[in-house]
Amino acid sequence: MSQLLEPFLQALQALNRVEAQNILCQATDRQTSIELVEELVVPALEEIGRGWEEGSVALSQVYMSGRICEELVDLILPQSAPERKKQPNMAIVVLEDYHFLGKRIVYSILRASGFELADYGRMTVEELVVRTQADGLELLLVSVLMLPSALRVKALRAKFDELGLKTKIVTGGAPFVFDENLWQEVGATAMGRSASEAIEVITQIMEGKL
Ligand code: B12
Structure with missing residues (x-):
């Protein structure tokens, strides 16, 4: 997973949605979608946030990376599970x-x-x-x-x-x-x-x- 972080980050910073999606989809046979989100998408956005604080990343890149990740997360996360749990409202x-x-x-x-x-x-x-x-x-x-x-x-x-x-x-x-x-x-x-x-x-x- 960690070796995918750098290319994923670069794809996001280049606003290359297709490449970011390819990287993510490549890993879906080895990792669950939840693992992919938490171990790749979240750290990448955090890194971009750090870059913005340091001045190496523009706000437009932060914004577009967020949008791209939103779309990709929708794509890879499973829909509702068929069985519902008894749970609080x-x-x-x-x-x-x-x-x-x-x-x-x-x-x-x-x-x-x-x-x-x-x-x-x-x-x-x-x-x-x-x-x-x-x-x-x-x-x-x-x-x-x-x-x-x-x-x-x-x-x-x-x-x-x-x-x-x-x-x-x-x-x-x-x-x-x-x-x-x-x-x-x-x-x-x-x-x-x-x-x-x-x-x-x-x-x-x-x-x-x-
Ligand atoms: C992407 C981003 C944006 C995007 C948001 C796009 C979108 N549709 O969401 C855009 C460009 C719009 C944006 C705007 C701004 N941003 Co901003 N942004 C970020 C950035 C880089 C990443 C956030 C993100 O999406 N992370 C990925 C998600 C998945 O992570 P997460 O939200 O933390 O969620 C995970 C966990 O926290 C947890 N979780 C989340 N919610 C919940 C709820 C429950 C109940 C539980 C149990 C768990 C849980 O589970 C999630 C999955 O693991 C952060 C940097 C950072 N380190 O967080 C700054 C950051 C949050 N932004 C910041 C700021 C200041 C702003 C702006 C004010 C900037 C500006 N000057 O214009 C504006 C705010 C506009 C507004 N009026 O609110 C600051 C906030 C500082 C602070 N502490 O107050 C940060 C921390 C950057 C920084 N270091 O300065 N931002």
């Missing part, structure tokens, strides 16, 4: 942020693993409170990549508490990976670093461990 949302790829991956992988969940797209705290109450959610998965958005989870938890909503919040995305205590500070029940960890956390919640 749950949804996933991007909270006041514009980074959608993480949510899309977590959503697809959860559905492919047998979980049923609603996709709320992008919402503000106010919209989310109304929707959560109306749908009677037991579990809300929140994806953010920017720190100000991550801090909004605190306002969300406060609104839930004000209304007596017991909905559990599980957070994920870069700010929670950078600061390992942030999920507790914003009042979440747990956090996950990847789509696989999302499955682990939900399983623990179903077993009453969280």
